[in-house]
């Protein structure tokens with residue numbers, strides 16, 4: 001089970017939800033189910049509207065480091081991900097700061113998701 005806390009200046013207060021273990025829903029889907037207003041358009045990794053900042057509460061529990069190729073390409077284009085970040089994530093299990101909510105699937109990690117409320121804002 002993943003404990004996901006959403007936080008944004010456009011929300012009245014932080015909201016923590018439980019994403020069921022084994023659930024393959026993206027963070028964007030978890031947000032939509034819980035009426036968390038993360039901006040989105042394409043839902044396919046193309047537009048970059050759904051950029052989120054991810055913070056891990058438990059350093060020993062970093063997971064979900066797999067990127068889709070689209071996510072890598074879009075985040076690099078936005079200047080939010082470097083080749084070093086990708087290598088750090090894929091080789092050293094060091095999660096990058098930014099992800100695309102429509103591509104990122106939380107599994108067992110406890111995380112805090114921050115978003116500005118502006119499409120593509122980070």
Ligand code: FES
Pocket residue numbers: 039040041042043044045046047048049050051074100101102103
């Ligand atoms: S909604 Fe377009 S990249 Fe996520």
